[in-house]
Amino acid sequence: MADSANPFLAPSTLPYQLPPFGEIRNEHYRPAFDAGMAEQLAEITAITADPAEPTVENTLIALERSGQVLQRVATVFFSLSSSDATEFGTALEEELAPLLAAHADAIRLDPALYARIASLQERCDSLDLDPETAYLLERYHTEYTLAGAALSDADKVSLRDLNMRLSTLTTRFEKNLLADTNDLAVVIDDVAELDGLGDGEISAAAGAAAERGLTGKYVITLVLPTSHPYLASLTNRAVRERLLTASRSRGIRGGEHDNRELVLEITRLRARRARLLGFASHAAYVTADETAKSPEAVAGMLDRLAPAAARNARDEQQALQAAVRDSGGDFELAAWDWAFYTEKVRQARYDVDTSAMRPYFELERVLHDGVFYAATRLYGITFTARPDLTAWNPEARVFEVANEDGSPVGLYIADFYTRDSKRGGAWMNALVSQSTLLGTPTIVTNNLNVPKPAAGSPTLLSFDEVTTLFHEFGHALHGLFAQVTYPRFAGTNVYRDFVEFPSQVNEMWMLWPEVLANYARHYRTGESMPQELVDRIRESATFNEGFATSEYLAAALLDQAWHRITADDTVADVAAFEAAALAAVGLDNPVVPTRYASTYFAHTFSGGYDAGYYSYIWSEVLDADTVAWFTENGGLTRANGDRFRDRLLGVGGSGDPLAAYRSFRGRDAHIQPLLDRRGLD
Numbered sequence: 001m002a003d004s005a006n007p008f009l010a011p012s013t014l015p016y017q018l019p020p021f022g023e024i025r026n027e028h029y030r031p032a033f034d035a036g037m038a039e040q041l042a043e044i045t046a047i048t049a050d051p052a053e054p055t056v057e058n059t060l061i062a063l064e065r066s067g068q069v070l071q072r073v074a075t076v077f078f079s080l081s082s083s084d085a086t087e088f089g090t091a092l093e094e095e096l097a098p099l100l101a102a103h104a105d106a107i108r109l110d111p112a113l114y115a116r117i118a119s120l121q122e123r124c125d126s127l128d129l130d131p132e133t134a135y136l137l138e139r140y141h142t143e144y145t146l147a148g149a150a151l152s153d154a155d156k157v158s159l160r161d162l163n164m165r166l167s168t169l170t171t172r173f174e175k176n177l178l179a180d181t182n183d184l185a186v187v188i189d190d191v192a193e194l195d196g197l198g199d200g201e202i203s204a205a206a207g208a209a210a211e212r213g214l215t216g217k218y219v220i221t222l223v224l225p226t227s228h229p230y231l232a233s234l235t236n237r238a239v240r241e242r243l244l245t246a247s248r249s250r251g252i253r254g255g256e257h258d259n260r261e262l263v264l265e266i267t268r269l270r271a272r273r274a275r276l277l278g279f280a281s282h283a284a285y286v287t288a289d290e291t292a293k294s295p296e297a298v299a300g301m302l303d304r305l306a307p308a309a310a311r312n313a314r315d316e317q318q319a320l321q322a323a324v325r326d327s328g329g330d331f332e333l334a335a336w337d338w339a340f341y342t343e344k345v346r347q348a349r350y351d352v353d354t355s356a357m358r359p360y361f362e363l364e365r366v367l368h369d370g371v372f373y374a375a376t377r378l379y380g381i382t383f384t385a386r387p388d389l390t391a392w393n394p395e396a397r398v399f400e401v402a403n404e405d406g407s408p409v410g411l412y413i414a415d416f417y418t419r420d421s422k423r424g425g426a427w428m429n430a431l432v433s434q435s436t437l438l439g440t441p442t443i444v445t446n447n448l449n450v451p452k453p454a455a456g457s458p459t460l461l462s463f464d465e466v467t468t469l470f471h472e473f474g475h476a477l478h479g480l481f482a483q484v485t486y487p488r489f490a491g492t493n494v495y496r497d498f499v500e501f502p503s504q505v506n507e508m509w510m511l512w513p514e515v516l517a518n519y520a521r522h523y524r525t526g527e528s529m530p531q532e533l534v535d536r537i538r539e540s541a542t543f544n545e546g547f548a549t550s551e552y553l554a555a556a557l558l559d560q561a562w563h564r565i566t567a568d569d570t571v572a573d574v575a576a577f578e579a580a581a582l583a584a585v586g587l588d589n590p591v592v593p594t595r596y597a598s599t600y601f602a603h604t605f606s607g608g609y610d611a612g613y614y615s616y617i618w619s620e621v622l623d624a625d626t627v628a629w630f631t632e633n634g635g636l637t638r639a640n641g642d643r644f645r646d647r648l649l650g651v652g653g654s655g656d657p658l659a660a661y662r663s664f665r666g667r668d669a670h671i672q673p674l675l676d677r678r679g680l681d
């Protein structure tokens with residue numbers, strides 16, 4: 001195959017440099033990865049071989065410009081491996097993982113390159129750099145140092161081995177999880193057992209069965225978290241038990257998809273790597289380069305919240321047990337009953353039936369009249385469907401985003417339906433990152449896992465799915481509004497314990513009166529959601545927060561516990577370790593399982609949130625404080641939106657994030673709004 005035929009070797013000529021998905025074939029990937037890695041190594045050699053004194057231009061900026069072919073192919077390949085995995089892609093991913101890890105190490109551990117960066121860093125005060133370039137230098141120096149660039153040659157060899165082994169193990173973890181999640185989908189023979197589900201959900205289950213060659217049966221596919229949304233409505237207790245048990249069985253059934261040994265080996269190797277780099281634990285190593293700075297700071301926050309959350313959950317449990325008795329039940333509430341009786345109590349106490357909301361949450365209205373509408377009111381941006389532009393799957397739709405004056409912002413790609421080829425959860429990623437240095441625009445994507453309704457039926461979202469869409473769109477805005485020079489700083493390229501903050505803030509518009517009134521209309525009659533229902537949703541906002549906070553904190557603490565082990569610790573039993581870690585913080589209530597158990601905790605074992613799952617609540621402090629600011633300052637206005645866009649979203653990672661926060665808020669964040677929101681006082 002001639003190189004010219006490989007679409008990754010040159011920038012795309014499509015609008016916004018949209019990858020030419022129609023032209024990309026399986027046989028293009030491996031040669032493009034090989035060419036991309038070779039090209040970048042040659043670029044690095046050119047930098048280090050330069051006899052001239054290191055300058056920002058000949059070292060730092062040359063580094064920022066390097067590796068564009070690799071960047072193009074990797075972005076597309078890994079987007080697809082999450083959104084539309086194929087057997088070919090999965091096999092290639094496993095093959096590439098150690099090569100890419102070795103490639104990254106070859107650059108970050110290059111002694112000549114590090115010496116040039118260190119030399120610049122030493123002279124930084126005399127270089128007269130603009131603030132973004134000074135920050136770029138500091139970030140490179142810190143990241144390369146933390147990556148091991150200052151280690152001895154012998155230690156570097158050990159580090160490379162560890163990195164390569166870890167990348168193989170984490171890839172295998174994810175592959176096992178996807179396979180076990182598909183294997184454990186719950187097969188139902190009789191539709192009567194699905195009592196409580198809506199017509200759309202039942203036809204989705206029939207469709208999922210047909211896709212697996214089980215025509216006439218029903219299949220409930222698992223979601224990533226422990227709790228499945230259908231647990232709230234399935235009236236058949238035995239089916240609920242089967243569903244939750246299947247969810248919790250992932251990775252612990254023995255056989256080829258068991259993740260227990262991987263959990264033990266991954267955490268052991270991460271601890272060893274941390275020691276090699278001079279840290280007591282992987283958690284210490286990770287948090288050193290976050291806004292949190294130490295595991296003790298994280299523990300201080302989580303420990304402050306855990307007792308109140310556990311106490312609130314116990315109160316909720318009593319109310320649920322009473323509801324079991326009231327409805328004639330003669331059993332002790334189990335984990336699979338929680339959501340079901342929560343709905344009963346919610347209805348009794350607030351008269352809010354969350355399934356009655358679905359008809360008001362039709363996907364297209366939510367997207368156009370809710371999510372896009374809020375963004376138009378805040379930022380003046382508009383969205384135009386571009387059916388002429390194709391993405392990776394016909395279900396992924398492309399929208400062009402423009403400013404009020406018509407100037408381009410970027411492309412937004414929406415891929416909302418669940419597929420067996422898509423990993424669980426919801427996420428945003430950038431296909432092309434904005435940079436004035438490289439002259440690149442922005443393309444961002446949102447992936448959700450909404451069950452696909454029967455052909456011809458509308459997609460009616462749950463309350464949580466609407467929240468998720470607003471959330472992921474918040475990440476998308478962070479990417480779309482990037483206004484930076486260097487590509488490594490664009491949009492969501494910020495500290496991990498900061499990155500959730502803008503997306504969480506965007507959730508506030510879901511229930512904002514003007515926004516809700518604009519989109520929450522009955523899909524058949526067009527009638528607005530009744531004001532009463534709206535009021536009751538608001539009143540019930542802190543309802544069940546004991547459970548929600550507990551299951552989240554339990555997972556966050558578990559992630560920290562696994563990563564605070566030292567290289568001398570020996571852990572041999574995953575279940576025993578989990579139990580002890582949860583008991584130590586009082587979050588071991590069997591009726592409130594962790595949001596993820598270790599063997600299917602993708603965030604921490606394959607998703608890049610290792611020792612970082614605390615980030616969500618960490619950034620929620622900023623989120624709640626920001627919601628308070630918007631509320632105090634008139635809410636949904638262009639002035640408020642522009643301030644948030646200019647001072648926070650557009651800055652991306654190009655400066656100290658907490659300084660950007662202060663610039664936006666006028667002070668540091670306060671924790672009280674978070675405690676109020678979650679009822680944790």
Ligand SMILES: [Zn+2]
Binds near residue numbers: 471475503
């Ligand atoms: Zn998020």
